[in-house]
Amino acid sequence: MFGQSTVVSAVISATALLVGLLAIKKIAIGRLQHISRKTQTDLDDLVIDSINRIGWPVYVVVPILVAAQQLRLSGTIRSVLEASALIILVFYAVYAFQYLLVRLLHRLLRFHQSQGQQVDQTVTGFLELAVRILLWGLAVIVVLQNLGFNVTALLGGLGIAGLAVGIALQNVLVDVFSFFSIYFDKPFETGDFIVIGDEAGTVERVGLKSTRIRTLQGQELVMSNAELTSKHIHNYRHLKKRRVVMEFGVTYQTPVNQLKKVPETVAKIVEGIDHIELGRIHLKALADANLTYELVYFVLNNEYDVYMDAQQQLNLRLLEKFAQHKIEFAYPTQTIHLEK
Structure with a gap:
């Protein structure tokens, strides 16, 4: 049995400690709030929110443990109290720290979005899940180790199980790492x-x-x-200029003075079409069936539809201008000479 004075002393100590802890929390939060009003960042607000997430059981269990030490409770009762206190303290510590990390993660992702970078929601969800699994996994290991369980054997078993799962899900894991x-x-x-x-x-x-x-x-x-x-x-997202090489042929019957006008005619056509600019135009080769011109131009847009619209306008205007100048495009022909 406990003496009356011992019980009273334990109750007084526990009450004083409870009041002291609550006072410290209130003073600390008040001081942090005062500082946060003077700063532009929201990091101090995150710290305040994390502290506020530490629930009342933490402030109760610590005074109870102190009172139990003074009362010199039996081994079983004290072990139960210490185990309960450990679980409560670890739970709220991880709970508050997890909240802080997740909020920092969201803040980092919002920063990337403000810089014009796209953030996939799948990534956000996966990282949040990974943070939670890691923290709570460590919490379980800490609690079990302090309760006297053989954590080494447990980790070894989990390692073997993880290896087996990894082999079974090898292709899935390769895809995840590729992600x-x-x-x-x-x-x-x-x-x-x-x-x-x-x-x-x-x-x-x-x-x-x-x-x-x-x-x-x-x-x-x-x-x-x-x-x-x-x-x-x-x-093609970072494509600033699309380089296009185009070849066309005219017949050998075309007069030389007309051939000389082809580059100038083509250059004027290109200059009259939106979103493209001329690179060069040359009589490239004297081929077997035609006189081959090579045109190089640039499309100043990365959209494929814009490129095709420009190509279509160029083809139509080439047909129109060459018809006006009576320049014939070459096409596969075969001439047969008969000897008597």
């Missing part, structure tokens, strides 16, 4: 027009395992991230 390679290296982003081998389209979504591309034909193409990262990718 992070795509996310950090950024060979393409959502909305980019890309060409992979014989396939071309606009990236609609980059997921953990696969990427979805809307092709020019309209169907959705689903490719694994591992397959994407193993191929050559042509990304």
Whole structure:
């Protein structure tokens, strides 16, 4: 049995400690709020919110432990109290720290968005999940170790199980790691027009395992991230100038003075079309069936439709101008000479 004076002393100590802890919390939060009003950053607000998430059980369990020490409770009761206190303290510590990390993660992602970078919501969700799993996993290990369990054996068992799962999910894990390679290296982003081998389209979504591309034909193409990262990718998002090489031939019957006018005529045609600029135009070769001209021009837009519109206007105006100047385009012909 405990003496009356011992019980009273324990209660007084526990009450004083409880009041002291609550006072310290109030003073600390008040001081931080005063500082936060003078700063432009919201980091101090995050710290205040994290402290506020530490619940009342923390402020109760610490005084109870102090009182238990003074009362010199039996081993079993004290062990139960210490275990309960450990679980409560670790829980609220992880809970507050998790809140702080997740909010910092959101802040970092918002910063990237403000810089014009696209942030996939899949990445945000996955990183949040990874933070929670890591913190709570460490919390469970700390609690079990302090409760006397053999954590080394447990970790060894988990390692073997993880290895088995890793082998079973090898292809999935390769795709997941490829996703992070795509996310950090950024060979393409959502909305980019890309060409992979014989396939071309606009990236609609980059997921953990696969990427979805809307092709020019309209169907959705689903490719694994591992397959994407193993191929050559042509990304047209950063295309400033599209270089186009075009060849056309005229007949050998065309007079030389007309041939000399072709570069000037073509140059004027190119200058009259929006979104393109002339590179060069030359009589390239005296081929077997035609006189070959080579035209190089640049499309000042990365949109494929703009390029095709410009190409169409160029072709039509070439046909129109050459008809006016009576310059004939060459086409495959065969002349047979008969000898008597």
